[in-house]
Amino acid sequence: MYVPLRPFVRIFVEVPVLGPVILAASRSDKMRRFVSAAPGTKQVVDRFIAGETVDQVVPIVVDAAGKGLEVTLDVVGEDITTPAQAEAARDAYLELIERLKDLELGPRAEMSVKLSMFGQALENGHELALANVRPVVEAADAIGTTVTLDAEDHTTLDSMFAIHEELRKDFPQTGCVIQSYLFRTEADARRLAAAGSRVRIVKGAYKEPASVAYQDKAEIDKAYVRITRILMEGEGYPMIGSHDPRLIAIAQELGRQAGRKLDEYEFQMLYGIRSDEHVRLAAEGHRMRVYTAYGTDWYGYFMRRLAEKPANLLFFGRSVLTKG
Template sequence: MDLADLNPATLMRQTLLGMSRNDTLRDALERAPITRDVVTRFIGGATAQDALAVATELVDTRRLVTVDYLGEDTVDPQMATDTRDAYLELLSVLSEAGLTQGGTVEVSLKLSALGQALGRDGNKIALENARAICQAAANAGTTVTLDMEDHTTTDPTLLVLHELRKDWPWVGAVLQSYLYRTEQDCRDLAYEGSRVRLCKGAYKQPESVAYPDKQDVDRSYVRCLKILMEGEGYPMLATHDPRLIEIATVLADKAQRAPESFEFQMLHGIRPDEQLRLAASGAQMRVYVPYGDEWYGYLMRRMAERPANLGFFLRGLATKG
């Protein structure tokens, strides 16, 4: 596709996604004097104790939480083990603070961080690490959700999900509405007890597998949303879009769903007033809180999802650096 054929929003999104993979730019920004109030709008700190503090504040305002340890660039088994151990420490800290019972605070996992990309044994390594985390979550009285990454990992991730659900049927799945396949995946996973987070998707994908146009992604989201709301599972609706939130509310009413039978999810630092409004209305409102030193790629993808966030980040660099 020629750059002249791209609208400004699409061009900005693709530029930001490219920046997320630019190691030179990453090194420069990580060395820049970015103060805590810039990064922590989106990141829950560097340590498990930092994540605990953020989670406690959110729970105190009637919001649920899912915590993600940032560490996708796993290049050897030891790094995968270190990520597993970080989750075990996190669950221990959250449990000791009394935040995990009933799934009030749960964790989200990226299988790439647990070793999925490590050659022929990658899926096995990731599965075994995920098993250890799921057992720790079960001991703490909470749940785990498997994040979805680029389209090449969709089938391997769903296979790991299937294996984990044999022992822990509450393990959550994530589906991305920008993929053509997702409507069928929603049908396959909309069964009783199945927790499914529906998001739009944040990775750059070829047009052979994903809708290139934002309006088509939104339409797909609504179709998928309808399938999940009419199914027997537990939909987790990851969106900041006011129109999609309204549509979700209407579809939930039409399906005669009780407020506790589904939830909304938003990213830490995005539309906090709307998060509070939904929580105060009696809706289940969960906040996705990433933490850890590997914040750069995550932050760039958040900018790509919602380029207006870039203005906040750049203003922070200009005024706080």
């Protein structure tokens, strides 16, 4: 049955304050089916997702290395409902690490993992996620690279930080992510900004209630700057996850004020967004890492990218109209 797409696109790109709506849609199976079937979706997905298989993502790692860039690789997929699926996610990362080892790409590519993929939301999820992620961290360490634990919604963070602390006992370079829109994050940053730590700061991309998170963009940005200062003045290794030119410039100045050399922190941006800026920062001597997602279960990741920036919504809308 033909479903007219133009009314959908008009709503999708014209209604103000769409971020929360799109984030809610990211959890909808009905919307997942609709978006997946929409003409033009693949064109937009290909902008943000670097392929579906290891074979497709490896050339992108090689290309990035040739441009002086590093990558962090994310095998997308979050809706895990069985222990077997969590084990499959673990095995997907182990396959990726083995391929990086064969090609001697370990030092250029770290892993980013969401503990929800490793069974965190299942019964005994904390223990299950730790048991599944540990072999990935161990395998990454063996080829000279690291793993960073991504931050998800606020209900998962105590478990994530506890797993991070446990992993660092044997693998001290294991990193974690903090989100500036959460009220708790400044305290987390002070605790984490210790010698040997690796901490990525991002704004946050999940729908969170006003009881735990800033809702105003200006307040989120102010918190981002305060947290970046804490990390730069600390003894750990800050990873600045942002595409915002103003926040990037502020981070550079905070690094200078803290007496940091350019290789004592890094910038991180998403694959498919501001690619010229990736190269520019690397050419200036900064460490620049591209967050590169791949895999078949792309829907949740894709919807968060649409929610983050209106231009992404417009790009999607134009693609659907062109194909519809």
